[in-house]
Amino acid sequence: MRTSRATLVGGVVGALVVVEFTSGVLQGYYTPLFTDVARHLGIQDADINWFEAAQLLLSAIVVPFMARLGDMFGHRKILIFSLVVTLVASIGVAFAPTFPIFIAAWALQGFYVVWLPMNISIIFLRARDRPNSAALTRKGAGLIVVALQAGAIIGALAGGQLGTIFEGRLWLTLSVPAVLVAVALLVVIFKVPDPGVRAGGKVDSRGTVVLSLALLAITGGLSLVRLHGVTAWVFGMVLLGIFLLWVFVRVEQRSADPLIDIAMFKRPELWPVFLTSALFGVSVLGAQGPLSTFARTDPGEVGYGLGANSATASYLIGGYVMSLLVGAGLFAQVSRSLTPRKVLIGASALVATGYFALIPFHDSFGQVLGCMIVAGVGSGALVAALPAAAAAAAPPHQTGVATGLTNTTKVIGGSFASSAFALALAGGAVVTTSGAESTAGSLSGYIAVWAICGGTAVVATIFLFAVPKVAFMSPPIGDVDGLPAADAGGAVAPDAHPREG
Template identity: 50%
Template sequence: MSFLRGKSGAITVGLIGYLFFVELVSGILQGYYIPLIPDLVQHLGIRDADFNWFEAAQLLLSAIVVPILAKLGDMHGHKRILLISTVLTAGATWWLAFTGDFTSFLIAWALQGFYVVWLPLEVALIFDRGRTTGMGASQTRRAAGFLVVALEAGAIMGALGGGRIFKAFGENVQQTLMIPAIAVTIVFFVILFGVPESKPLPGRTLDFWGFVLLTIGLLLITSGLTFLRINGPGAWWVYLVMLAGVATFIPWGRYELRQKDPAIDLRMLRDPSMWPIQLTAGLVGISLLGAQAPLATFAGTDPINGYGLGMESDEISYIIGAYLVSMIVGALLFPILSKWKSPRVALIVATFFVAAGYLMFLPFHTTVLSVFLNMSIAGLGSGALVGALPAAAAAAAPRGQTGIATALTNTTKTIGGSFASAIFAIVLLAGAASAVTETASSLFGYLTVFTICGAGALVAAVLLFLVPKLAFADVVDDFEELQPTETSDETSDEASNEASNEATVAD
């Protein structure tokens, strides 16, 4: 591990270790409640379908608050906002443990979504620490890879531990839900005592009305997509809601271009190193956030329908586990490929892996082995992109904009996932009439879902070809070590030019 040590403002192993624990808990939060859903439904006295509102509320909140909190991090320090978001997450998680009615649980579940801002803030803080060394980009890529390892490992621990802890506590819901609350509380003290503060630029202002218009637009779009998934394509009014959200961005964009310190710097987003990254996040969000439920139901479908693996829930968990493990491997391999070739090439390769994994479902979907292989290939690319996209956004952003740039990758990913969830629900529902069993969809519906996931990743790969070849590289590049330390001026100039030429053709 080559994180810098003993240098002021450097990215240290200790810093990554503390943030590793933070993301481990973040992953636990994402996996812990999944095996408990049937018991939570019974605990709250609701129907299975009502649980969709919890996911929708949390996605809505994260899409809205992440850009605002990230901007505040750029203004006042990323650690400070990281602590505030942790307090809010801890409070909501404790609330979940002590509430027993639908409304309170819905509000608490939504507020728990403040943890979604942790990874963007951490990446921004890490890049800010490494900026002064001239190697912030590569160090951030490595650090982000380790954070994704923690995130996915935590998700595995949470998914495996939630049900077991519930049984160990005699199926006591309140005691079971106190465990993640304790973990988030510990996170607060880990950040408080272990994580240094970043150095924000002085004289910043919060563009209040810019964020108000942005919030209205995001709220209309994401809520419209949620209602589309719940009410189906026949609810004509949801299209008006989404159209109103899109229309909001016209006056918002004009307003932002007139501001000295806008909520989101649209000129920054026009940079050829930035806009493909943000669009890639949205396109990859289609599979990252939208395809998990269809994959699980596909594996569990009775083969009497002409497709499906007929797997039980515990067997499906093995496939999900393989996917998460492959994401860990992808996250670790990405910085290695970036150093060997270039960050741009590594991003393109990762998106092609995602595309290949999902498109392979079209001919190969009839055996457990083929589904394992497809998801593992997609997982390699997805794991690389989860940490690589915010790291690339941070490297492409000007100083003072790293937080908002990394957060926007999360927001666009959320919108992409919400869009996919709505479309996939409609596609699978439309094919249900042709299925043999009551709850199944059609094979054509699932193949359509996999095609959309693969096509979205292919479009992202094409967009990344438009990124400048040496984007996201260090100020001090990896070829510096090739230059001799003691030489004549003429020889030194030749070596420098030669190293520069090698860097240029490295792609």
């Protein structure tokens, strides 16, 4: 058993660590360079918000579709395809001469969101024939998420330093991520074998179109909140998106090869995971901007904030991301002592505790850092636990869709949160101690942000108690929802789901 575990972790997982490290670099590298990018493209700083909006829109749309294709045609093939798209887009980001071209390349670079669900699906399918398959999946998920968070930290530091070293040559600074993506692509091609499992079926074109329109309407409507506040257009687009989601459910229930098997949302071990992912997206995707701006707010002017400069604020954000890394690293180890269900509940409770603690304890750098570390440990565990739990609970031929849904629901939750938080921080006039109007967010808005993050984590914790106590444990080999047992060489009976020869 030790040999098989070492082979899995040291081989496939070791290669996928490179992929997720690169994903982390992509997510952290550009942040210190946004001002330089804005000046290069001749745009206002406020236009940078379109970067996040564009990638959120694309990731919400492509993940369900690409996850389904992964189950149908092979997760490794879809991983390679998404790496190629990201590589081309990263080159485009480095050399884009105009804002429209840059924003198009930036949106396409968001294909990296496909990597994590594909990677965890590959790990799970490689380990599925072993008695401890769920434990191996959790261990592999923990390792690659640690690599993801480490990449985010190193990426942020490297982006800032290289931006200074290569000052005046922005194209050279922006080319570094493209090189890393190329390395990750080669590693997957030469070091990651195809697990071989295929679900077969056809592409659900009607479901894909309806779901894409629904997510586009919802996330697009929420993006308008940042520009014009809550308007009739916002309500109209969100309501249209919700209606289209209802239509999507009806279409999928009648489809022989649905994009998303709606029955998965009825499984008692899966629907709380998807709901938790959406609620978790509120804090992990929506609360980081407010954290940064609160740290930079001068208490001498408005009576609250930490008055940090950019360097000090980076230590706060770095401490939070480091705690995410720790939480992801501890996830697999703690799961061996406790059930995965208990780990999910405990991680959600930590997120709630950290954010609720910020309401009374936000007067000093140490207080805020301590609260964010508590929330970060829980968040890191959830980043690793949710897709691993979905993979363990889903039918083997739908692991890609299940893990992808944890990402999609998280993005939707983050979209709702970012818009709601923008409104909360803008509410209430803020004046300086001298009586002048301030551009800082209101203290009541920050308290609302922390209360919402804590409250959604509490709701997630409550719903996770509905998960069966034995959920996410390793099933008997070959006895998962009727999937035939594998022989010693990994082959299955001819009537099994199609496999690549």
